[in-house]
Amino acid sequence: MKRIFIATALLTSTLFGTAMARADTFPDRPIHLVVPFSPGGSTDLVGRLVGAKVAQILGQSVIVENRAGAGGSIGSAYVARSAPDGYTLLMATTSHTANPALYKSLPYDTQKDFAPISLLCDMxxxxxxxxxxxxxxxxxxxxxxxxxxxxxxxxxxxxxxxxxxxxxxxxxxxxxxxxxxxxxxxxxxxxxxxxxxxxxxxxxxxxxxxxxxxxxxxxxxxxxxxxxxxxxxxxxxxGYPGFESTYWIGIVVPSATPAPIRAKLEKAFMQAIHDKDVSAKLIATGTRPIGSTAAVLGQRITRELAQWPVILRNAGIKAQ
Missing domain, CATH: 3.40.190.10 (Periplasmic binding protein-like II)
Structure with missing residues (x-):
């Protein structure tokens, strides 16, 4: 038992050390920001605006990739299957939490397969x-x-x-x-x-x-x-206290992405949203800059995953 305990401790230490080493050099190549909708839409425009600022902050290019289809689930599935190394990010939106109630099956688990980074803005x-x-x-x-x-x-x-x-x-x-x-x-x-x-x-x-x-x-x-x-x-x-319905946009990554890398991304996206020029451009389009912590986005995702099935069921909308 003692040998097992020591081996487990050594493995944990090694994995933690590797994650810290990756975080120290992250990013050392371009980051891919997946927009699960077509070019030109609001999500795409926010992604390109914020991505350009994040590139300046991190010193690496942020490449926007449009992978549209099935209400955003095609792009989401692509990111869920990607390496959890911080180099493939998803622009998640309201559809991210509604899709599990709209589709009978998805090739990923919205709650388990993604980790939140930041709630960027809402409309x-x-x-x-x-x-x-x-x-x-x-x-x-x-x-x-x-x-x-x-x-x-x-x-x-x-x-x-x-x-x-x-x-x-x-x-x-x-x-x-x-x-x-x-x-x-x-x-x-x-x-x-x-x-x-x-x-x-x-x-x-x-x-x-x-x-x-x-x-x-x-x-x-x-x-x-x-x-x-x-x-x-x-x-x-x-007359309807607590009512809130906004089109929100946030960043999520594969859930196995090391915590130090997630923390670095969280800080970069928060800084980008709170940049005066970025905020001003968002506000001009009726978009509200937020730039939250990962915890705030996580809470919103959890709340909406519980909310949409009830609303859609009451409306008689069946999963496709």
Missing amino acids: PGLLVAHPSLPPNNFKEFISYAKTHKLDYGSAGVGTFPHLSMEMLKSRAGLQMTHVPYKGAAPALADLVRGVYQVKVDAYITANSFVQSGKLKLYAVTSAQRMEQLPNVPTVAES
């Missing part, structure tokens, strides 16, 4: 409606929606606008009908034309229509009011 949703809709504020809208048949649109099943509206329906007891589109742009265009009545959309795309009077704005879906829209109430303060 509140704007609850907007066609101006022909009679209600002029959020409380009037909820009352109206409970007594009238309304349709709401989204960029497709499982997208943030869809999930956010289902969360609101669940909390408020609404029965609106979902109209899924193949993309955010055609969905917003049809709302402006009055094809359907209401939608959750992003500040960067919807605000110009609000300012021109082509859409009404009832509330924002974040926990706090948006800096860009200080006079617009949140859903939470309008």
Whole structure:
């Protein structure tokens, strides 16, 4: 038993020493940042902006790779299978926690196969409606929606606008009908034309229509009011305490990545987000810079993994 104890202690010491040695020289080659969506979207743009700053901080290139498909699960599977050495990172989003409830099986375990690094930012949703809709504020809208048949649109099943509206329906007891589109742009265009009545959309795309009077704005879906829209109430303060639905973006790595390397990445991404130029560019698009610790992102992932199955089940949405 004594020999086993000594051997175990030596192995542990060796592994810890190897991890520390890797951390001391990390990174000594380019880092690959996997975006599980197509180029040009919000996740991709944030990845390229933040990745460029992280490259400056760590002194190594950060290469953005787009591996789109299956709601982000293709890129996630690729990272889960990658070497746990800190050189392959995943841009995780709201889809990261919703996919286990949307798909019957995934080629990875969202909770076990990834370790959190940092919650970079989030994007509140704007609850907007066609101006022909009679209600002029959020409380009037909820009352109206409970007594009238309304349709709401989204960029497709499982997208943030869809999930956010289902969360609101669940909390408020609404029965609106979902109209899924193949993309955010055609969905917003049809709302402006009055094809359907209401939608959750992003500040960067919807605000110009609000300012021109082509859409009404009832509330924002974040926990706090948006800096860009200080006079617009949140859903939470309008009768639904604790309501929060945002499109968040964070960094995760394969779970076996050594702790010292994870700590170095956590520090670099936090520093990048809190850079004044990076923060200013994010804020200009309606994105809220966060730059959290790994623990904060881990807590959010755990909370949402428990939340989405209940919401989707109540909405009658079955896993594909």
